[in-house]
Amino acid sequence: MRERGLLIVLSGPSGVGKGTVRKELFSQNDTKFEYSISMTTRLPRAGEVDGVDYFFKTREEFEQLISEDKLLEWAEFVGNYYGTPVDYVEKTLSEGKDVFLEIEVQGAMQVRKKFPDGLFIFLAPPSLSELKNRIVTRGTETEDIIEGRMKVAKEEIIMMSAYDYVVENDSVTLACERINAIVLAEHCRRERVSKRYMKMLEVE
Ligand SMILES: Nc1ncnc2c1ncn2[C@@H]1O[C@H](COP(=O)(O)OP(=O)(O)OP(=O)(O)O)[C@@H](O)[C@H]1O
Numbered sequence: 788m789r790e791r792g793l794l795i796v797l798s799g800p801s802g803v804g805k806g807t808v809r810k811e812l813f814s815q816n817d818t819k820f821e822y823s824i825s826m827t828t829r830l831p832r833a834g835e836v837d838g839v840d841y842f843f844k845t846r847e848e849f850e851q852l853i854s855e856d857k858l859l860e861w862a863e864f865v866g867n868y869y870g871t872p873v874d875y876v877e878k879t880l881s882e883g884k885d886v887f888l889e890i891e892v893q894g895a896m897q898v899r900k901k902f903p904d905g906l907f908i909f910l911a912p913p914s915l916s917e918l919k920n921r922i923v924t925r926g927t928e929t930e931d932i933i934e935g936r937m938k939v940a941k942e943e944i945i946m947m948s949a950y951d952y953v954v955e956n957d958s959v960t961l962a963c964e965r966i967n968a969i970v971l972a973e974h975c976r977r978e979r980v981s982k983r984y985m986k987m988l989e990v991e
């Protein structure tokens with residue numbers, strides 16, 4: 788039977804740079820993760836494309852997905868729903884491919900319960916003032932939404948100890964190098980464990 792892929796979850800407060808780091812990781816030729824595109828009820832930002840950045844849904848459509856159990860996890864985050872399509876994740880993992888989720892903390896904790904052997908990485912800002920600076924400079928959110936996201940950010944940062952690793956995003960290049968190293972180490976660790984069992988079975 789084919790070995791299942793690794794589920795990699797990247798979380799962190801809004802504006803820390805998850806999307807930027809993920810895009811950089813995926814642009815590297817040797818990266819072999821599959822990105823799970825999320826569902827959201829948030830309106831598209833300028834330049835965002837349905838089916839590429841998100842699957843954009845109405846609240847009614849999203850609530851239907853919840854009631855039909857089509858989401859691996861979902862959360863309401865500062866006024867909008869966000870969720871991960873379960874079928875895509877299950878199918879891709881069963882094909883032996885690693886799946887990469889970029890989600891907020893409530894959702895990550897739901898995934899942790901369903902996939903205790905997933906790899907959970909928290910992307911941390913160098914400081915709260917730098918976090919605010921990044922989200923303001925991005926220029927996509929109103930002042931009210933920024934305040935809401937900064938309030939949630941403080942609660943999310945407290946949760947970093949529930950993750951396997953914390954990676955500081957002081958530099959996109961360094962953050963990517965750290966994440967690649969963590970994933971490589973995780974693959975080595977799993978391989979070694981399974982090989983040890985294979986050897987044991989041969990001996991007996
Ligand atoms: N290491 C970094 N140093 C300086 N600026 C950065 C760094 N990483 C990302 N940024 C900038 O910070 C802003 C927020 O980044 P990004 O949109 O990737 O964050 P995010 O965590 O995905 O946010 P959200 O959760 O709201 O989608 C962007 O303008 C991006 O260019």
Ligand SMILES: Nc1nc2c(ncn2[C@@H]2O[C@H](COP(=O)(O)O)[C@@H](O)[C@H]2O)c(=O)[nH]1
Binds near residue numbers: 800825889
């Ligand atoms: N629980 C989930 N959170 C998700 C998902 N997709 C994205 N997100 C997170 O929501 C916030 C806000 O995103 P934005 O695009 O409006 O800035 C951010 O932390 C995302 O990572 C998901 O499927 N589930």
